[in-house]
Amino acid sequence: MPNDTIDTLIQKSKDGDAIAQNSLGVMLENGLGVEKDEAAAVAQYRLAAAQGLASAQNSLGVMLENGLGVEKDEAAAVAQYRLAAAQGLASAQNNLGFALQWGIGVEKDEEAAVTQYRLAAAQGHAVAQNTLGDMLEMGLGVAKDKAAAVAQYRLAAAQGHAVAQVNLGFMLQWGLGVEKDEAGAIVQYRLAAAQGDADAQNTLGDMLKMGLGVEKDEAAAIVQYRLAADQGLASAQNNLGFMLEKGLGVEKDEAAAIVQYRLAAAKWHTQAKARLETLLTKLENQTLKQNSDVPVVNDLLTETENQTLKQNSDVPVVKARSEPSEALHTILDNYLVKRKAVVGSSGTTKEYFHSRFFSSFQKSYTQKSEAVSALKRALDGEKVDLSEHLSTLRNGKLGNDIREFIKSGKANPIVGTEVKTVRAFVQALQDRQANEPNTP
Secondary structure, three states: OOHHHHHHHHHHHHOOOHHHHHHHHHHHHHOOOOOOOHHHHHHHHHHHHHOOOHHHHHHHHHHHHHOOOOOOOHHHHHHHHHHHHHOOOHHHHHHHHHHHHHOOOOOOOHHHHHHHHHHHHHOOOHHHHHHHHHHHHHOOOOOOOHHHHHHHHHHHHHOOOHHHHHHHHHHHHHOOOOOOOHHHHHHHHHHHHHOOOHHHHHHHHHHHHHOOOOOOOHHHHHHHHHHHHHOOOHHHHHHHHHHHHHOOOOOOOHHHHHHHHHHHHOOOOHHHHHHHHHHHHHHHHHHHHHOOOOOOHHHHOOHHHHHHHHOOOOOOOOOOOOHHHHHHHHHHHHHHHHHHOOEOOOOOEOOOOOOHHHOOOOOOHHHHHHHHHHHHHHHOOOOOOOHHHHHHHOOHHHHHHHHHHHHOOOOHHHHOOOOOOHHHHHHHHHHHHHOOOOOO
16 A cells, blocks of 8 residues: 555544544554554554444454453453444444353353344344354254254355355255255355365265265265365364275275374374274284285384374273263264364464454364363273363353253263263263273
C-alpha cells in the first residue's frame, strides 16, 4: 500500500475517523504495509469501538479474548462481542455464541449460545451454520433435531465449509435426520477431501474400498488413504497398512505395511498395534521355519523404532477389551479424526479450532490429543495420571462426546460403579487402576 495512503489513514485516525481507525488497526495487527504491532492495533480498535463501530468492537473482543497486544481478559472480550452482536454483526454473534456455549468469560449458557448462532446462521455465516448443526444434532441448548441439523450442515456445506461437508456426508451415509443416501454422502466427502480434509479422505477411502455409494475401487481407496495418512491421520495409516499387508488395490508389501502400522501405533491406535504385533509374529515364525538368511523381521524397523515398541512394556499390544471399552476407544478415535481434519491454510492441523476471527477453544489440539492418548492408555490398563488432563477431557466437543457415553450407562461396567460425570468417571478409573497391578 502506498505510503501516502497509510499517511492518510493515520491522519484520518487522528481526526477521529472510526473507519480509518479500524482499518489502521487491521493493518497493524497483520503487518499489512506497516510493521506489525498488536498493541498499537488494540489502541486503534479501542478508538473505533468507542465510537460504536461493530467490526472494531468484534476485533477488539478477539484481541482481548486471546491476549493479543493486550492482557487477556475474556470477560471484557464478551462485553465487546455483545456490543457488536447487538448491531447485527454475524461474526460477533458467532463469537458471542461460542463464548456462551463454552463459558468463556461468561457463565455457560447453551440456550443463549443457540440464539446467537441462529442469528449469525440466518445471515449466512458458515461457521455458525455448522456449529448450529452440531447443537441441533446433539441436543445442546435446544431440542435434538437431526433433520434441522442436516439443514444447517447443507447451508454451510454449500458455502464450501469442509467440516460441514464431512458432517453432512456422515448424516447422509447413515441416514441421520435424512433419508440414507450413500451416493450423496460420497459427493460431500469428495468435496471435503478435495480441500485436504483428512477425515473425508479416509472415509472416502473406506467407501471406495467397500463399494458404498460408489463402484468398488480399491486402487482409488489406496489413493485416499495415502493422502490422509500423509497428514498423520492414525486411522488412515492403519487402513493403508492393511491394504498394503493384504495387497488390496496395491502390490502386497508387508514391510511398507509395518511402517504404516508403526506410525498409527505410535499414536495409540489400538487396532494398528494389534495388526502390527500379528504381522511381526507371523514374519518371525516364517523366518524361524525357513531357517534361512532372511533377516529378523524387526530389522525392518530402525533401532529407535524397536526401542519404542519395547518401551511401555506394561501396556499390552493386544489386550482383550470389553465392548464398552472398545466403544469408548472408537468414540475417542473418531473425535481425534474429525478434530485433526481441521486444518489451516498451511495444510497443518489448527491448534485452535476457530480462526482468529471466530474465537478459539480454551484447549488446543495438542492438549486434546495428549488427553485422548492418556485416557486410551488408562482404558488399556496402563497406570496413567489423568488428573492433569481432566479439564481437557471435560472441555468442548470431546467432553460432550464422553458425557454422552457416560449418560448411556456404558461407562459403568468399565469402572465397576455408577458414574454420571466425566470427573466421576476419571476418578473411578484412577481408583480402579490404583488397585490393579500393571499388565506384564
